[in-house]
Amino acid sequence: MKQASLVIACMLLWTSHVGAQTKTSNSSAATTTTPKPKIDYEAVALELVEHANLYMNEHYSKLRSIFLNSAKKFHHLNLPSTQNNDIQSSYRAFSNQLAFNLSIIPLAEIKNDILRRQVKILGKLQLNGLEHEDYERSMNIVRAMLGLGTAKNVCHYRTGANVCNHIAYMPQIHDIVSKTRILDELNYYWTNWRNEIGVEGRARFVEFVHYFRKAAAYNGHVSPSKTWYLYYEEDDLLKELEGAMWDIMPLYEEMHAFIRNVLRNQYGQNIMADDSPIPHNLMEQVLQHAWKAKSIFSPPFPERKLPDIKHKMDQEIFTAKKINELASHFFESLGLNNFSPHFWDTYARKMSDEEAGDDCKAVVFYFPPDVGLRYCPKVDFKKFLQMHGHMSELQYNLYKAHLPIGLDREACPGFGSAIGESAIVSAGSPRHLDRIKLIENYTLDNELTMNRLFRLGVHTLISIPMYFTNEKFIVDSLESRIQPDDLNCGYWSIQAKYAGLAPPEERSEDHFDPSYSLYKGLHPLKQNTVKLVSEILGYQFYKGLCIASKQYIPGDPSRPLHNCDYYEQEEAGKILKNLMKLGSTKHWRDAMELVTNERKLNGKAIMEYYEPLYHWLKEKNKQNGVQVGWDASATNCQSKN
Ligand SMILES: *[C@@H]1O[C@H](CO)[C@@H](O)[C@H](O)[C@H]1NC(C)=O
Numbered sequence: 001m002k003q004a005s006l007v008i009a010c011m012l013l014w015t016s017h018v019g020a021q022t023k024t025s026n027s028s029a030a031t032t033t034t035p036k037p038k039i040d041y042e043a044v045a046l047e048l049v050e051h052a053n054l055y056m057n058e059h060y061s062k063l064r065s066i067f068l069n070s071a072k073k074f075h076h077l078n079l080p081s082t083q084n085n086d087i088q089s090s091y092r093a094f095s096n097q098l099a100f101n102l103s104i105i106p107l108a109e110i111k112n113d114i115l116r117r118q119v120k121i122l123g124k125l126q127l128n129g130l131e132h133e134d135y136e137r138s139m140n141i142v143r144a145m146l147g148l149g150t151a152k153n154v155c156h157y158r159t160g161a162n163v164c165n166h167i168a169y170m171p172q173i174h175d176i177v178s179k180t181r182i183l184d185e186l187n188y189y190w191t192n193w194r195n196e197i198g199v200e201g202r203a204r205f206v207e208f209v210h211y212f213r214k215a216a217a218y219n220g221h222v223s224p225s226k227t228w229y230l231y232y233e234e235d236d237l238l239k240e241l242e243g244a245m246w247d248i249m250p251l252y253e254e255m256h257a258f259i260r261n262v263l264r265n266q267y268g269q270n271i272m273a274d275d276s277p278i279p280h281n282l283m284e285q286v287l288q289h290a291w292k293a294k295s296i297f298s299p300p301f302p303e304r305k306l307p308d309i310k311h312k313m314d315q316e317i318f319t320a321k322k323i324n325e326l327a328s329h330f331f332e333s334l335g336l337n338n339f340s341p342h343f344w345d346t347y348a349r350k351m352s353d354e355e356a357g358d359d360c361k362a363v364v365f366y367f368p369p370d371v372g373l374r375y376c377p378k379v380d381f382k383k384f385l386q387m388h389g390h391m392s393e394l395q396y397n398l399y400k401a402h403l404p405i406g407l408d409r410e411a412c413p414g415f416g417s418a419i420g421e422s423a424i425v426s427a428g429s430p431r432h433l434d435r436i437k438l439i440e441n442y443t444l445d446n447e448l449t450m451n452r453l454f455r456l457g458v459h460t461l462i463s464i465p466m467y468f469t470n471e472k473f474i475v476d477s478l479e480s481r482i483q484p485d486d487l488n489c490g491y492w493s494i495q496a497k498y499a500g501l502a503p504p505e506e507r508s509e510d511h512f513d514p515s516y517s518l519y520k521g522l523h524p525l526k527q528n529t530v531k532l533v534s535e536i537l538g539y540q541f542y543k544g545l546c547i548a549s550k551q552y553i554p555g556d557p558s559r560p561l562h563n564c565d566y567y568e569q570e571e572a573g574k575i576l577k578n579l580m581k582l583g584s585t586k587h588w589r590d591a592m593e594l595v596t597n598e599r600k601l602n603g604k605a606i607m608e609y610y611e612p613l614y615h616w617l618k619e620k621n622k623q624n625g626v627q628v629g630w631d632a633s634a635t636n637c638q639s640k641n
């Protein structure tokens with residue numbers, strides 16, 4: 001409580017100071033008003049930041065020693081969680097205090113560019129800017145929402161009438177609905193999971209909005225979305241993201257129409273009209289099948305098989321170490337940092353099998369001047385690709401490690417993943433796989449190209465609208481553009497308009513139907529925005545690096561964008577190095593411009609990448625006599641008003 005009133009006092013101070021400034025900036029008035037006692041804000045800021053540097057050095061050395069100690073003791077990294085929790089909560093208290101101390105410093109008073117940017121970045125926070133108790137409550141809400149996915153609350157579809165064997169959405173239901181072809185079972189799980197969690201989900205979401213608005217108020221933001229987009233330094237990023245959605249819409253509509261036809265053939269013509277939105281659960285299944293061998297859809301040329309890379313990896317007795325080598329070599333070939341044997345011996349640790357679990361994810365550590373890596377023991381094509389993303393993050397961490405506190409961050413959240421995405425697309429191109437001999441004598445004819453682009457396209461083109469509709473729902477709720485008594489139908493209006501999706505049965509405000517991905521996207525460390533930005537920006541980076549290294553030559557059929565590999569291209573490496581060295585010293589638009597010559601997120605690179613697929617889908621839909629587009633008013637949700 002004490003802190004809250006202090007914060008408010010300081011906000012007043014801050015506001016009145018701004019007021020004073022605008023007054024005195026009128027040239028004639030400035031000389032006549034009585035001069036205020038002059039505070040040397042620059043000196044105050046400098047001292048705070050220097051003090052903060054000392055704290056961070058200590059913080060990082062604690063993290064480093066935990067990494068090294070536990071790695072020694074357990075041979076793998078098993079963070080002693082209490083010790084780690086202490087460090088994290090001390091760090092939170094520190095960054096909160098620092099933001100509070102810096103927030104009263106008027107930016108205009110700081111002449112040094114670097115210092116001004118530090119004050120700007122470190123002076124505002126999101127949920128972690130709340131006072132302790134509110135912060136704890138808001139994090140409990142976030143945890144409770146994640147718990148909605150793991151609570152065992154739905155009876156198994158296949159148990160007898162009087163028996164209820166409870167299962168959770170993650171992982172059981174998620175797994176079952178990706179496999180079953182029984183429409184009734186798909187509908188059963190979709191409806192029952194939502195009916196179980198809807199009331200709590202809605203309540204938690206409303207509470208989340210409340211706390212987020214409170215955090216925005218601490219920042220002096222009248223529009224809460226300004227705090228949601230805090231690190232983008234952009235008030236209306238949603239508009240830009242929407243623009244990217246419209247860029248890819250012609251392609252998405254063709255894909256949507258194609259999939260609707262496949263689904264009507266699979267589950268019956270009566271499940272939806274030929275011009276209506278697709279039931280949400282069926283589209284979810286399609287997304288899950290993007291890379292599955294036995295998917296609900298066939299690739300464009302079913303008789304032509306893409307090469308079996310896993311088989312090749314098994315033949316060559318691939319190890320996790322070999323994957324690491326290939327991925328680090330990808331970046332070394334561009335002229336970026338070499339990872340020394342010392343790094344691999346000291347700072348890279350393989351997870352044990354039990355620690356790794358089924359869907360193991362590697363983790364990158366940052367404790368400058370060093371970086372660390374825990375990696376998965378599993379060996380497959382997905383891990384191979386993902387490791388390129390992790391290596392990219394390690395490289396980024398190394399290049400920005402020398403920057404002062406607050407500026408040694410990625411240019412904006414998702415920026416680092418976007419660089420990683422671009423490396424993954426390059427490393428997964430047939431040209432690259434051929435060069436590193438993971439596929440042999442593979443001729444990239446049109447049919448195989450189409451099969452590959454189709455699978456990749458299903459994934460990309462369904463994911464982007466999914467993240468975008470989540471994003472729009474969150475931001476519109478924060479901004480009260482969707483009212484609390486219209487949340488569910490508001491959600492379905494967005495789904496219908498942008499994604500052409502509808503609930504599989506009629507819904508109302510008695511329900512609350514967002515999918516689990518929305519709840520996950522509210523976690524401060526895994527914000528939905530990050531996924532969306534990195535998907536879109538990743539393709540923009542890829543195109544930029546391909547053009548710079550002349551591996552993509554627009555108009556030249558021998559150098560299409562979808563088969564560009566910038567491996568060994570020092571031109572691309574130079575750009576990446578310059579980009580990574582910037583950290584967040586510059587606005588992300590300035591940073592992205594280095595690679596893309598553009599200052600805005602857009603979907604043009606995606607359209608270029610999938611151009612052959614777009615033409616194929618258009619042709620195919622015409623041949624099949626399939627309607628394209630949907631009736632966006634068919635939300636299948638009964639609004640109260
Ligand atoms: C914030 O300011 C207070 C009061 O001057 C000081 O005691 C504290 O150390 C400062 N903390 C940080 C992190 O700047």
Ligand SMILES: *[C@@H]1O[C@H](CO)[C@@H](O)[C@H](O)[C@H]1NC(C)=O
Nearest residue numbers: 312437438439440441442443
């Ligand atoms: C690939 O082609 C080369 C030469 O054309 C041949 O020696 C080799 O056996 C082929 N490999 C496979 C796997 O077909």
Ligand SMILES: CC(=O)N[C@H]1CO[C@H](CO)[C@@H](O)[C@@H]1O
Nearest residue numbers: 022023024025026027028029
């Ligand atoms: C009286 C006067 O000069 N007002 C000006 C003060 O400065 C603002 C912004 O610089 C102007 O818009 C006012 O006209």
